[in-house]
Each structure stands twice: as structure tokens, then as C-alpha cells.
Amino acid sequence: MGKLDKLGAVVTGAGExxxxxxxxxxxxxxxxxxxxDFNEESGNSTAKSINESGGEAVFIKTDISDPNQVKSMISDSLGFLGSIDILVNNAAKFIFGAVEDVSQDQWEDILKVNVIGYSTCVKEALPHLKKSGKSAVVNLASVSSIIAGPKFVPYNTSKGAVLMLTRSLAVDLAEFGIRVNAVCPGSIHTSATFKHIEHMGTDVEKTLKEFQESSLLRRQGKPEEIAKAVLFLASHEDSSFITGENIIVDGGLTYN
Ligand SMILES: NC(=O)c1ccc[n+]([C@@H]2O[C@H](COP(=O)([O-])OP(=O)(O)OC[C@H]3O[C@@H](n4cnc5c(N)ncnc54)[C@H](O)[C@@H]3O)[C@@H](O)[C@H]2O)c1
Incomplete structure (x- = not known):
């Protein structure tokens, strides 16, 4: 028996x-x-890999910044899952820069995905989450929600908002038994690492080493290490009395 048996989960940004x-x-x-995911190839590949390993998954192409697409995605998800018990808001846009570098369009683009997109997914899933009895929302925030790295204004701001969105939703949805929590990853080795380095315009190997040395554990984290924390918060069995909380998974990057 798995700890999430008979539950249905929606995971955004599941392509990579x-x-x-x-x-x-x-x-x-x-x-x-x-x-x-809005990337058809990678989203399909994740669902295929789960199905080939004996799990049950479907890919639903969606841009979470478009409320109409989110509405039909939730309806299609329900058709496949039978119930929506878990929502993981993970998809994100990465726009970096100092305040004078960022255009109005870029501000709107990042907030539409990282903040409003998360809220829209909760809003559309809400009638189904209310019926579950074991429902959990997990939002991917960041250490950038807590510490302000230089020339990171739009991304930091959007991730700061994810933490307050998490707490605000926890307050309002507790009466329906819906727990809402966040995970704050530190530096995790994904394609976002390379978007960050490209923005900095620095040497890739040297910057990767700096990322590694910035944590107490002297390495970047792996996506699987974040997934374990998300599983804990998604599981009613493991975290039934935790809501409005955030777990920092950063190898000690923000220890002080
Ligand atoms: N990698 C890190 O170091 C790090 C650190 C802190 C927080 N995070 C957070 O973790 C989450 C995942 O980050 P990642 O590093 O895996 O990113 P990634 O860029 O590797 O993957 C993001 C996925 O989201 C999808 N996506 C982006 N915009 C979308 C949209 N509008 N609609 C649907 N899908 C969309 C992309 O196609 C991609 O598959 C993000 O919320 C990010 O802010 C990452």
C-alpha cells in the first residue's frame, strides 16, 4: 500500500x-x-515514464497563466483522476534583473505564472479539494522568498508572494480541511540553474562551484530531494497537523 493510494494529484510544471x-x-x-506543462514533449515524457513504471499518469498541456486553460485542465484532470486531492503548484517563470532592467510586460508575465497562476489553479481545483477529506496544496516557493539575492527583483518578489499566498490560503481553507504548505528549495540542479548562470553572464563551471559551496553541504540539491519534502506535505498520513508552513530544503544555505 502506498501512502497516497486512491488519491488524485495535479502537478504543474511536471515536464522537467x-x-x-x-x-x-x-x-x-x-x-x-x-x-x-506547456511543453508537450517533456510533459508527455514524464507521464509516459510513470506509466511504464507501473504508475498511472496523464499529460495535459496547459499554460497556467491562462485562466481558461486552467479551467479546462482541472476538468480534464478530474476526468482522469476521479478526484482531486493534491495540487502541487510548481511551474515557474524565471525573470531576473535589477528594477531598472525589467519591463512592464516582464513584470506581468512573471506574476501571471508564479503568483496568479498558482492562485488560479487553487481556485479551479477548490470545489474538488473540498470533497476530499485528505486534501493538500503544496506550493513551490524558494529561498528567494526569504533572502534577496542581487539583481533578482522580479523572481524574488514573485517567490515572496508565494509564501504569503500559502499562508493566506491556509487561513481561508482550513475550515474545509484543506492544508496549504510550501517548500523552499535552495540551489537545485535543473535547467533553471543554467538560466540563472546565463543571466549572470559568468563562467559556468566557476559559478556551479560557487553554488555548491554556498550550502553547508557543499553541493547543489537534487530534484528528488525536493520531491521527498513535497511528498511529506502532500501526505495526510505524514503531515495531517501541518498547515500554513514552509519547509526549507537548501542544504543549510540559509542556516543563519
Ligand atoms: N532549481 C532551483 O534551484 C530552484 C530553487 C528554488 C525554487 N525553485 C522552484 O522550483 C520550481 C521548479 O523549478 P525547476 O528548477 O524545476 O524549473 P525548470 O525550469 O527546470 O522546470 C519548470 C517547468 O515548468 C514548466 N512551465 C513553466 N512555465 C509554465 C507555464 N506557464 N505553464 C505550464 N508549465 C510551465 C516548464 O516547461 C518546465 O517543465 C519552481 O517553482 C522554482 O521557482 C527552483
Whole structure:
């Protein structure tokens, strides 16, 4: 018996990186998973890999910044899953820069995905989450929600908002038995690592070494290490009395 048996989970940004690891971890613990991404090739590949390993998954192509697409994604997810008990808001846009570098369009783009997109997914899933009795929302925030790295204004701001969205939703949804928590990853080795380095314009090997040395454990984290924390918060069995909380998984990057 898996700890998520008979549950249905929606995971956004499941095509690669942390979202892919989360979708696989949740599926290997017994839940059916709707893998959501706007990238058809990678999203399909995650669902295929879960199905080939004996799990049950479907890919539903969706841009979470479009409320109409989110509405039909939730309806299609319900059709496949039978119930929506778990929602993992993980998809994200990465726009970096100092305040004078960022255009109005870039601000709107990042908030539409990282903040409003998360809220829209909760809003559309809400009638189904209310029926579950074991429902959990897990939002991917970041150490950037807590510490302000230089020239990271839009991304830091959006991730700061994810933490307050998490707490606000926890307050309002507790009466329906819906727990809402966040995970704050530190530096995790995914394609986002390379988007960050490209923005900095620094030497790749040297910067990777700096990322590794910035944590107490002297390495970057793996997507699977974030997926374990998400599984804990998604599982009613493991975290039934935890809501409005955030777990920092950063190898000690923010220890002080
Ligand atoms: N990698 C890190 O070091 C790190 C650190 C802290 C927090 N995080 C957070 O973890 C989460 C995952 O990050 P990652 O490193 O795996 O990123 P990634 O870029 O590797 O993967 C993101 C996935 O989201 C999808 N996506 C992006 N915009 C979308 C949209 N509008 N609609 C649907 N799908 C969309 C992409 O296609 C991709 O599959 C993000 O919320 C990120 O902010 C990552």
C-alpha cells in the first residue's frame, strides 16, 4: 500500500526538473497523477515514464497563466483522476534583473505564472479539494522568498508572494480541511540553474562551484530531494497537523 493510494494529484510544471521528480515521487506512492506543462514533449515524457513504471499518469498541456486553460485542465484532470486531492503548484517563470532592467510586460508575465497562476489553479481545483477529506496544496516557493539575492527583483518578489499566498490560503481553507504548505528549495540542479548562470553572464563551471559551496553541504540539491519534502506535505498520513508552513530544503544555505 502506498501512502497516497486512491488519491488524485495535479502537478504543474511536471515536464522537467523538480516538477518531474515530484510527479514521479507522488505516483510511486500510489496516487494517480495529472502531469501539467506547456511543453508537450517533456510533459508527455514524464507521464509516459510513470506509466511504464507501473504508475498511472496523464499529460495535459496547459499554460497556467491562462485562466481558461486552467479551467479546462482541472476538468480534464478530474476526468482522469476521479478526484482531486493534491495540487502541487510548481511551474515557474524565471525573470531576473535589477528594477531598472525589467519591463512592464516582464513584470506581468512573471506574476501571471508564479503568483496568479498558482492562485488560479487553487481556485479551479477548490470545489474538488473540498470533497476530499485528505486534501493538500503544496506550493513551490524558494529561498528567494526569504533572502534577496542581487539583481533578482522580479523572481524574488514573485517567490515572496508565494509564501504569503500559502499562508493566506491556509487561513481561508482550513475550515474545509484543506492544508496549504510550501517548500523552499535552495540551489537545485535543473535547467533553471543554467538560466540563472546565463543571466549572470559568468563562467559556468566557476559559478556551479560557487553554488555548491554556498550550502553547508557543499553541493547543489537534487530534484528528488525536493520531491521527498513535497511528498511529506502532500501526505495526510505524514503531515495531517501541518498547515500554513514552509519547509526549507537548501542544504543549510540559509542556516543563519
Ligand atoms: N532549481 C532551483 O534551484 C530552484 C530553487 C528554488 C525554487 N525553485 C522552484 O522550483 C520550481 C521548479 O523549478 P525547476 O528548477 O524545476 O524549473 P525548470 O525550469 O527546470 O522546470 C519548470 C517547468 O515548468 C514548466 N512551465 C513553466 N512555465 C509554465 C507555464 N506557464 N505553464 C505550464 N508549465 C510551465 C516548464 O516547461 C518546465 O517543465 C519552481 O517553482 C522554482 O521557482 C527552483
Amino acid at each position: 526538473g523538480i516538477g518531474e521528480a515530484i510527479a514521479k515521487e507522488i505516483a510511486s506512492n500510489g496516487a494517480k497523477v495529472a502531469c501539467i
